[in-house]
Every structure is written in C-alpha cells, then in structure tokens.
Amino acid sequence: MQYPKYRPRRLRTNTLIRKLVREEHLSVNDLIMPLFVRPGSGLKLEIPSMPGNYQFSVDTLVEEVRELANLGIPGVILFGIPQKKDELGSEAYADDGIIQKAIRAIKNKISNILVITDVCMCEYTNHGHCGFVTKDEKTGEHQVDNDETLKLLSREALSHANAGVDIVAPSDMMDGRVDAIRNILDENGFEGIPIMSYAAKYASAFYGPFRDAAESPPSFGDRKSYQMDPANSREALREVSLDIDEGADIVMVKPALPYLDIIRLIKDTFEHPVAAYNVSGEFSMVKAAHEKGWIDEKAVALESLIGMKRAGADIILTYWAKDAARWLKECAI
Numbered sequence: 001m002q003y004p005k006y007r008p009r010r011l012r013t014n015t016l017i018r019k020l021v022r023e024e025h026l027s028v029n030d031l032i033m034p035l036f037v038r039p040g041s042g043l044k045l046e047i048p049s050m051p052g053n054y055q056f057s058v059d060t061l062v063e064e065v066r067e068l069a070n071l072g073i074p075g076v077i078l079f080g081i082p083q084k085k086d087e088l089g090s091e092a093y094a095d096d097g098i099i100q101k102a103i104r105a106i107k108n109k110i111s112n113i114l115v116i117t118d119v120c121m122c123e124y125t126n127h128g129h130c131g132f133v134t135k136d137e138k139t140g141e142h143q144v145d146n147d148e149t150l151k152l153l154s155r156e157a158l159s160h161a162n163a164g165v166d167i168v169a170p171s172d173m174m175d176g177r178v179d180a181i182r183n184i185l186d187e188n189g190f191e192g193i194p195i196m197s198y199a200a201k202y203a204s205a206f207y208g209p210f211r212d213a214a215e216s217p218p219s220f221g222d223r224k225s226y227q228m229d230p231a232n233s234r235e236a237l238r239e240v241s242l243d244i245d246e247g248a249d250i251v252m253v254k255p256a257l258p259y260l261d262i263i264r265l266i267k268d269t270f271e272h273p274v275a276a277y278n279v280s281g282e283f284s285m286v287k288a289a290h291e292k293g294w295i296d297e298k299a300v301a302l303e304s305l306i307g308m309k310r311a312g313a314d315i316i317l318t319y320w321a322k323d324a325a326r327w328l329k330e331c332a333i
C-alpha cells in the first residue's frame with residue numbers, strides 16, 4: 001500500500017481529540033484581579049490608560065469584589081491611592097488608611113474571595129519611590145535607604161494584617177523585606193498569613209499605565225537601583241532563592257509576557273508556587289490594538305494567559321481576570 005509521504009497530524013484535526021490531548025488548561029481558579037481604591041464614595045472612575053479598569057471608592061469596590069467572587073475568582077489584589085501623600089508614606093501604615101478601610105469593608109461583607117494587598121511605599125510617598133529616600137549632601141543624589149524602608153514596610157504589612165488581609169504581597173524589592181515582614185507578622189500572632197513576594201521584579205517600561213492608575217510615577221530618577229535588569233536571568237534565581245530562604249510562600253515574576261523564560265526557570269528550580277503578573281502595559285497595548293481593530297482582544301488575551309500557564313505559572317495576576325472568568329464560562333479554550 002502507498003502511504004502519503006507526510007501523514008496528517010491526526011491528533012490536531014478534531015476538536016474533541018484536541019481537547020483530550022491538551023497539555024495546559026486555564027481556569028478561573030488561576031486568576032487574581034488587581035483593583036484600585038481611593039477615598040470618596042460612589043466613585044467608579046475609569047482609568048484612561050487601562051480601559052475597563054477603575055479607581056473605586058470603598059463602597060463601589062465592595063460591590064465589584066462581590067461580582068468577582070460570584071464569578072468564582074479566588075482573589076483580588078488591592079492598590080491604594082491615598083488621601084494625602086507625604087515623605088514617609090504614612091497612609092500606607094495608618095490604621096484608617098484607604099487600604100485598611102477597604103480590607104475591613106470587603107471582609108465584613110464577603111467571605112468567598114481572598115483579599116491580597118500590595119505592600120509598597122510608592123503609592124504613598126510624595127516622591128513616588130518605593131521607600132525612604134535620603135539625599136547625599138555631597139553629590140546631591142537621592143537614594144532609597146533599604147533598612148529604614150524595611151521598618152515602614154513591616155508596619156504597613158502589620159496594619160493590613162490587623163485589618164484582616166489574607167495574603168500580603170511585598171512589591172518594593174528591598175533586601176530583607178520578606179524576613180522583616182515574616183517576623184513582624186509572626187510576633188503579632190499572624191503566622192497564618194502567607195507572603196506572596198514579588199521576587200523577580202524587573203525595572204520595566206510595561207508598568208507605564210499602572211503608574212497613571214495608581215498615580216505613582218517617581219518624581220525624580222527611576223527604580224533601576226532596586227528593580228532588576230531585564231537582561232538578567234541568573235539574578236532572578238538569586239532573588240527568588242533569597243526570598244524563599246526568608247520565608248516567602250509564593251514567588252512572583254513580573255512582568256509576565258517578556259519574561260516567560262524566567263517563569264519556567266523558577267518553576268523548574270524551586271518547589272514553591274509561582275505567580276506571574278501580567279502587568280498593565282501588557283494589557284493596555286492589547287486593548288489599544290483591539291480598539292483600532294487590529295487584533296481580537298479575547299483571543300489574544302486567552303492565548304497570552306495560556307502561554308503563562310505553559311511557562312509554569314500557577315497563579316496569574318491579570319487585568320483580564322474578570323473578562324477571562326466570563327470567557328471561560330462560555331468556552332474552554
């Protein structure tokens with residue numbers, strides 16, 4: 001019998017067979033939705049650079065979180081825009097700060113969703129840096145004081161814990177912050193609160209739209225002294241390994257799409273759950289191209305998210321979480 005030289009790829013030709021042999025699955029259980037909260041009431045202000053995302057006040061935030069919980073999304077991560085920014089970012093650790101109020105309000109009303117908080121100073125400081133800034137008298141150069149910042153971050157994490165947070169996520173990239181936060185939580189009876197550390201966080205241009213959303217661009221300099229060089233992968237292993245030694249429970253890679261190799265590397269090297277942060281720029285450029293009619297947002301978003309899963313992400317923080325939860329109900333990709 002004469003066979004054709006090239007046989008058809010039988011496992012690809014039938015939808016049901018494709019389903020049967022599919023290696024990766026995206027599920028609503030993988031997703032965390034980032035949300036922004038600001039003082040006021042009745043607010044739902046669309047963020048111009050991130051269509052479909054809003055700055056909520058606490059009351060409207062609770063309603064949004066209820067919807068997300070009803071869609072089956074397991075968690076939200078909160079970012080705060082404070083009433084007042086100052087040198088020491090004091091609203092970050094104030095008992096009646098915006099995030100503390102938001103945690104209490106959600107926890108009061110909704111029990112079937114995790115509240116995660118971003119622990120960082122950049123949204124709360126008037127200079128927009130992620131920590132305590134000092135100025136070198138001789139050179140006039142500004143520097144973030146690592147160890148002073150640890151004190152502020154620990155206070156911030158503790159105040160979130162006091163308000164009822166489920167997981168804290170330090171995103172500042174200071175050295176020793178996981179250790180400092182673990183210690184203060186344990187000393188205060190919060191041994192059960194896990195730490196999801198932004199372990200491999202790159203100095204990325206993809207954070208641009210977020211800085212509009214959180215009103216947190218640095219007023220001078222950049223974040224290159226404490227965020228990682230995009231050219232480095234071995235450094236990511238070192239950062240993750242240090243965070244794990246200090247007690248991180250989940251390690252994150254951020255951004256996601258330009259760093260899929262880093263996600264895979266970390267997944268293969270450590271046993272800890274890996275989170276990927278599909279950041280604002282990755283989201284907004286797809287939205288913009290979709291609005292121009294150049295690409296199909298839903299298809300591109302789902303392809304990107306499954307790509308992150310394939311790279312090894314166990315958890316994906318994404319501005320598409322709500323849409324994806326709905327899309328996944330319509331059809332499994």
Ligand code: PBG
Nearest residue numbers: 120122171206207210279280281
């Ligand atoms: C810092 C923080 C940032 C993001 C999450 N946490 C901004 C930054 O490091 O400059 C960016 C997330 C995004 O772009 O979606 N608190």
